[in-house]
Amino acid sequence: MIRIRFHGRGGHGMKTAGRIAGTAAFLEGYYAQDFPVYGAERRGAPITAYTRISKDRILERGIFSEPDIVIIADESLINDPAANPLQGVTKKTITIINTMVNDIKDKFSILGIVNTIDATGLCLEIIGKGSAVSAALGGAACRIIGIIQKDNLINAVIKELKNINLPEELIEKNVEVAEKCYEILSPIIIQHGEDIPDSPIETITLPYQYPTMSSPSVFSSGNIIEKKTGGWRIFKPVINLEKCNKCWICFVYCPEGVISLDESEYPHIDYDHCKGCLICYEECPVKVITVEREIETW
């Protein structure tokens, strides 16, 4: 059995990537099982997708915590506690990261084999948009495991993207992306982790707690600021303050309120939270906001 875990944010298409891997394996004649776990239908929030591939009937169900392969849709997820993509990664795990960051294995002390691929760059080049990397990373997963032929990957990409009503020309471009990923990467021999004997579970008796604690309420108002959303960005707006005419437009139109004005009314972007929607860039009347590809988010 091969267990692949995909990590992404809403909009990355990791549910679809997991399904592409599942379908490709199924078309190849294997038993396959895939499913996503996410909170709500929204962009940017971390999601996880799971794919199991096996020669025999699969009796496992639900999440697994010891993946053979981990696919990470952007490196900002690595340190995001809500995503926790390195959970269960051992020296036998293969991790594929969509990133332009060099030395990412050392930087995050990732165990096992780490491969990087600039899937976003490929998508930007071929599709013209970099937000969804489903075909790229689905293709990457299929190649790494080494048991899936290219034509079955292509058929899986077409099937899954048709399923989400993508127009035909976009499907064609995605097929091209998937093929490219397939060609760039090479299969890696999967070393399954040894079965670690389960330690006995310790259950505790929950004490009664007064409803100040035990109702689903929050007293610390505005504490959501502790959560960083800067990792959502693919592109980063940069304001050239020298040419800024202090019109307030970017400050007013920012939905998140992450652009603040200093005492001299110059705007400053809170990059810890800017999601990179780029409304500021679009609306700046004097065009002093530029856009840079985010290389290392934060």
Added chain:
Amino acid sequence: MQSDHTAYKRIKDISRDEFILPGTTVCAGCGGLEALRLAHKVLGNNVVFVNAAGCFTLLALFPYSPFKGSWLYTNMASAPAGAQGIRDALDILIEKKRLRPEEDLKVIVLAGDGSTYDMALSATSGAIYRNLDFYYFCYDNEAYGNTGMQMSSASPLGAKTTTSIPDEQSPMGTKFHKKDIFEIWRAHKPPYIATISPRHPVDLSEKFRRSMQFKGPKLFIALSPCPTGWLYDPSHSAKIARLAVETGIWALKEAVFGETIHTYIPSKLKPVEEYLSVQGRFSHLFVPVRQDETIKKIQDEINYYWNHTEIQK
């Protein structure tokens, strides 16, 4: 703290205080959040939101809240009733001197179009009928957004949603007309109703400011461009909100005790095509085959509105 402006005339009248902090999981480029952020600047910090189930329910997610003020989740069909309970309780507790008057809060319903146009219509009608002193903020993204864009009765004619996919039987996608919630509300003659757009922040702010003089229901429908559901790049949210107003498909207006005034009248309406063609949810009206009849129908309805409505400013 409450904005002390006497009137909003220019963009620099907008408060620099923020009341909803970043870090939420709302989609990047959310037009609804932009409108809410601007509205909150006018309403100030002493508020309690009563949030019907919908996209904004997940603004707060245990153990985090983005709100500096208070917030209560209610079921999808009954946020206005929740507002009734809070408003009444605050009045009673102040009256009985168990709460100091300075502890009072403005009560604000937060609801999407699914709740507003469909499920909570009865509860809203009831609250208006009872002349409840509250604000109602509807973020209208014209579909059930939180569940992935299914058709609601706010979905406009010709829009593609996941439950009105264009096919041979109805190539235009949504075949029904958007419910006119403004007129449904207006029939109740509450003190204040307005439509707002996040791309018209001065108009938006001034409407909230004006509404604050009235005791009773004060209702707002915010056009909320939704990159995720309307299928466009998030950077275009403001542009699309502007096109909605400039093409006349979204009329900026208010009604004080039922008397409607348009607060912005485009000097010349842009063709609605300019609005439709930049959104993926209308792409089937243009490719592979241009659906002239549907586009014309949408345009005709806009023309009819602006030619046959007594437009006052």
Added chain:
Amino acid sequence: MARELLTGNAAAAWGVRLADVDYVPAFPITPQTEIIETLSGWYSDGTMKGKFVTMDSEHSMLTAAGAASATGARVFTATSSQGLLYAFEVLYSVAGWRVPLVMVNVSRALSSPITLEPDHNDILSARDCGFLQIHTETCQEVLDSVIMSYKLAEDRRVLLPVLVNLDGYYLSFTREPVEIPDADKVKDFLPQYKPDHASFHASGPMAQGLAVLGGYIYSYFKYQMHLASLNALSVHEEIAEEFYNLFGRKYGVVEEYKLDDAEYVLIMSNTFATKGKAAVEKFREIGCKVGLLRLRVVRPLPTKKIQDILKNRKGTAVIDQNISIGYGGIFYSEIAALMCNEANKPVILSFICGLGGKDISMKEFQKILDDTINASLTGNIPGTQLLYTDVEWAKMKHLLDVAGKPVI
């Protein structure tokens, strides 16, 4: 203290009045309406201070009640039958907010077919939502239970809403003598509600009822509700003792009627328990050692108490005035479950009676007792039995005939 003839509905309203309730959002439904009419009058003539508001539905009504309670007011509301079901999702929401409101349900059987008379499918549908449930037998108990419920709900160890159940018609519209406690004494018993876990005010912002993602977070909050509910058993004992000392009437979590030496136990709830007591008297006259266990606090269910009462008896008949379609009696399943690990347990028989307010006669009690004694002697335990007499069947056949559906 005054002693008057009051209906169950009037007694409920009196309980609310004496509890000095701040706020009543309401919606009419038969046979509950009299309660809110009475309260409406008292708020409008100034007898009660606060506000009464007619809402647009039970769903809105309970949302308003929960939100007002979450703001810090003492809140009451009432409904019945379809109204309770219309408010169903809100039951779970407001219980999760841990707000101590009290709600009366006047039991009425559920549609379809639509009817007006009582059974307990309505109230028992709400048994898993987090509201405590107190089921009452007499008009006096209704009044007392409403007052006691506020003290129970507002206790720091509980902080859950309470549903007080009373039967439509047999209690709601039935007058009997009721002692109305002195308002001052009730004030001593039930001081003003001072919320410190949840309230909305400017200087203390809070967000309430947040979404959670993750089963371990959800489980924590749900399990806390369960622990709070279980706490209510001992809190009820304390409150009942205090109530007894002040007002002279004693309420247990269950009522034990002539159980001391009883070999056979009838288990019942609500008003028909009175008829059960009459049957017990009759059986005792002929030397049969029968007693009655009346379920009063139904959530939390006092399982230990019931086990202690039932063990070492010869036979028990659970008389359910409800039916779980496709299973049988709801209380039977709970009693059978809580007794399943007891060593010396009685035979437990299941009877369904009183659906839609159908009467239960002395002859039927006789059959119940005969079957129970027989089962304890022979070990042959019959399955769930619906009590339906030959006379009723004859009348039913006639109606079918009139409806153009002759029985062949």
